[in-house]
Amino acid sequence: MSGLKVVRAGLFDTVQDLGRTGYMALGMPTAGAMDRIGLTLANALAGNPANTAGLEIGVMGPDLLVEAESVRLALVGPLSPSLIEGDDAPPRPIDSDRSHLLKRGQVLRVGMVEGSSTAYLAVAGGFDIQPFMGSLSTYARAGIGGLKGRKLAVDDVLPLKLDSAPAGEERKLGGPFDYGSGPIRVIWGPQDDYFSEAGRQTFVSAEYKVSKEADRMGIRFEGPAIEHSKGADIISDGIGPGAIQVPGAGLPIVLLADRQTVGGYSKIATVASVDLPRLGRLLPGRIVRFTAITVDEAESLRREQEARLQRAIAGLQVARPAGGIDLTRLYEENLIDGIVYEREAVR
């Protein structure tokens, strides 16, 4: 069987696609990629449809041994340099935001995720894993989906659909994708009427810090308390992606991919879907502000972002084959003497 063998586990690496939709009525969280843009771009670089499952890399990536004839994989996200080892050559640093061709016996040492909480690895053809309820997304709290329902551990083998990489050139992003900056955009509701006017003002004017309690389920923020007017408890109702619930202590919690399907705290607002990928990348200690927009605005911002994403995919560029030397660039940079490793040539 072809696969990628985990020779060293990362910190929290799980198989994720764009989520397990359709079963929330049965209490099933959607799970799925925290940053759908990152996964979509990784898949595009690997030549896959957007909803192919990839590996979501949390904080620190794994070391993966190629147990297949060859494999094309793509890394997307702010990683410290990853390395390819093997075939008697010195470890070779490789770039993110492009695809690479690896051969049997080579090891990919995925770097640390820096400046974000998530990065993505996609493999051409995808993983050969049976979907559970229509999805490969891992929901670790219930041991569901992905590889054995949990994060990767040493000696796991991620089975590959393809034993050798499809013919074709390696691709890279034309430039970094702009996730946007400025305040996180939210839409009031569903229970904004449970808060005082002063409470709503606090929420959209104060700075909030991402606490250490931030994971795939959600992010607990620190900052000024938001005042309720009708109390923190409601009759439990559905929780959409990005819902911001405010328990009795008044501090907001943004609920993300692994959120439960229903909950009993009042929800002051919901993060606009255009900004959910930013939330999926926030590291503890980061400061954010929130600003309110309308549903119409949020929908149209999301469509604009999707159009930009499709343009980024259409604008992927051919990258030099991994390990090859860019002669043009070499001459331009006047580095024709001595041994030049790819990394120097790329700079």
Next chain:
Amino acid sequence: MSVRYLSCGDTAFSVEFGNEISPRINGQVMALHAAVGRARAEGGLAGLVETVPSMRALMVCYDPLSTTRRELEPQIDALIARGLATDAASRKVRIPCCYDDPDFAPDLAEVAERTKKTPEQVIAAHLGSAFKVYVLGFMPGLAYIAGLDPSLYLPRRAQPRVRLPRSTVAIAMDMTTIYPFESPGGWHLIGRTPLWMFDQRREQPVFLAPGDSLTFERISGAEYDAIAQKVEAGTLDWSLFCSDGPGPIGP
């Protein structure tokens, strides 16, 4: 019928039928959930992804790349205006439950004491309750099942347990539940069923669905063991415990 539409961002909105827990309001929620399912089966409601029923509201999830809130809301309005059949046939589910093993029912004595009953009277009241599954949530397959005999009403435990076994039957407030996984929990544990509320090996892994009618049936320790063996082996005929009818609604 007047409903409130509440924003849940730009990928969902909530249709709220009232602000109380009642069979009438939950019946309307479930009827709209079913009506949406039928409309989608007929190819309608493009862009709608799924609906999530809860006690008194239905959350409608949609893909903002395929539709908009402005397009969907009138379609939901039309379904409501057409009339919601709140007397829709529901599945009848029987849950075999063993109350007699002290390991299964560590809180039975305390519940009896606090409700001024004998343990046998507590069991009888639980068996005599006509339950209805209102909503699933908290974890996959965990059902909030309303209809508990009012004489058993107790608040949740002050100190939740960190770990309790799978398939524990518990009560709190006016509800009962069955834990689908080994998990923490703050309800009062009065029995255990050999059935699994969540089994990955089954085509439909979640046993209960919103809207199910449900009763408990008392079994002995020996009967418990016999059923448990079949559940573990994956050979149980689940239809013994569940009548035909509208089951879990998939995507």
